[in-house]
Amino acid sequence: MPAHTIRIRGARTNNLKRLDVDIPRGRLIVFVGGARALGDRGPLAKRPRTARGTVTVTNATRNNLKNVTADIPAGVLTVLSGVAGSGKSSLAAELLAQHAAVVIDQKPVSTNRRSTPITYTGIATPVRRLFARHSGLPASMFSANSEGACPECEGLGVIYTDLAFMDGQESVCETCRGRRFTAEVLGHRIDGLSIADLDDLTVADAARRLPDKDIRRALRSLERVGLGYLRLGQPLTTLSGGECQRVKIAKELRDTAAPTLYVLDEPTTGLHLRDIAVLLGLLDQLVDQGHTVVVIEHHLDVIRHADWILDLGPGPGRHGGRILYQGPVAGLTGTATAAALND
Ligand SMILES: Nc1ncnc2c1ncn2[C@@H]1O[C@H](COP(=O)(O)OP(=O)(O)OP(=O)(O)O)[C@@H](O)[C@H]1O
Ligand SMILES: [Mg+2]
Ligand SMILES: [Zn+2]
Numbered sequence: 001m002p003a004h005t006i007r008i009r010g011a012r013t014n015n016l017k018r019l020d021v022d023i024p025r026g027r028l029i030v031f032v033g034g035a036r037a038l039g040d041r042g043p044l045a046k047r048p049r050t051a052r053g054t055v056t057v058t059n060a061t062r063n064n065l066k067n068v069t070a071d072i073p074a075g076v077l078t079v080l081s082g083v084a085g086s087g088k089s090s091l092a093a094e095l096l097a098q099h100a101a102v103v104i105d106q107k108p109v110s111t112n113r114r115s116t117p118i119t120y121t122g123i124a125t126p127v128r129r130l131f132a133r134h135s136g137l138p139a140s141m142f143s144a145n146s147e148g149a150c151p152e153c154e155g156l157g158v159i160y161t162d163l164a165f166m167d168g169q170e171s172v173c174e175t176c177r178g179r180r181f182t183a184e185v186l187g188h189r190i191d192g193l194s195i196a197d198l199d200d201l202t203v204a205d206a207a208r209r210l211p212d213k214d215i216r217r218a219l220r221s222l223e224r225v226g227l228g229y230l231r232l233g234q235p236l237t238t239l240s241g242g243e244c245q246r247v248k249i250a251k252e253l254r255d256t257a258a259p260t261l262y263v264l265d266e267p268t269t270g271l272h273l274r275d276i277a278v279l280l281g282l283l284d285q286l287v288d289q290g291h292t293v294v295v296i297e298h299h300l301d302v303i304r305h306a307d308w309i310l311d312l313g314p315g316p317g318r319h320g321g322r323i324l325y326q327g328p329v330a331g332l333t334g335t336a337t338a339a340a341l342n343d
Pocket of ligand 1: 090
């Protein structure tokens with residue numbers, strides 16, 4: 001192997017398909033997720049949406065902010081822009097301090113290893129009821145901690161053997177072969193699927209194959225944010241940052257009816273250009289449902305897509321903390337952000 005190359009062979013972590021990669025040393029390497037969307041340039045919001053009232057931040061002096069008062073339009077998409085250190089996150093923190101708001105970020109949805117798309121979407125109970133209707137058995141039999149569970153492993157699918165002075169061993173249960181339920185329960189199928197088959201099913205497949213409107217509605221909320229490919233049994237602790245963000249948006253789109261103020265601080269972090277287009281679509285859906293969305297962003301496509309821009313600066317730290325412009329994006333001139341947009 002040449003000394004100037006870093007080699008990765010047969011990488012299979014998570015969804016990688018036996019990747020072989022040679023990375024030259026001493027160069028700047030950019031990883032992209034497919035070239036299709038590269039080079040696309042988003043248009044300015046065709047016609048900025050009209051505000052339905054304002055959310056006002058009054059006399060903000062947090063960190064470097066210079067006694068800033070800002071009217072953020074309600075019911076539209078606003079972007080907070082400005083050079084690094086100009087005070088965007090500080091203004092967002094002040095917005096959160098002065099108004100009820102929901103932060104949507106890329107942090108884990110859950111730290112519980114048992115939570116999966118099944119538990120998260122709340123379909124566990126309707127799934128058991130569906131199997132009960134088809135089989136005539138009580139719904140509780142289709143729960144892995146009931147009498148429907150394999151008696152040998154008690155519904156765990158694995159057997160733990162504790163050996164004195166050694167680490168415990170975990171082995172697949174021989175009675176149920178890891179399928180967690182009794183043979184009787186596993187014999188009842190819907191569209192060929194037993195209760196144990198559901199974990200391996202994708203959200204999209206399950207939405208097509210499980211004939212129940214509550215289940216379909218819950219699963220479609222994940223499909224519509226582009227997560228139809230997740231398996232129902234995948235622990236949510238294993239989701240990527242961008243996937244976590246989408247799961248959170250899915251929940252808001254599904255469950256939140258009252259007009260709500262959403263704040264996102266650099267939501268395009270780590271996203272491919274194609275995923276940024278998906279994110280913009282989701283932000284539009286939130287706005288279309290009557291919500292107010294405030295996004296801190298440097299990404300020009302997001303800025304171009306916004307109905308309203310609040311540009312902070314002119315510099316970082318004590319050289320910033322002032323509002324340079326607030327209004328429709330098309331009217332922005334004479335700032336670092338305006339220069340970047342016109343490049
Ligand atoms: N807790 C703090 N204590 C003191 N100064 C702070 C604190 N938090 C932020 N600052 C300073 O306030 C200024 C504005 O910071 P802020 O995080 O709001 O910038 P930003 O516009 O969000 O920048 P970036 O684009 O890098 O996220 C910066 O100069 C920063 O160093
Ligand atoms: Mg910031
Ligand atoms: Zn078992």
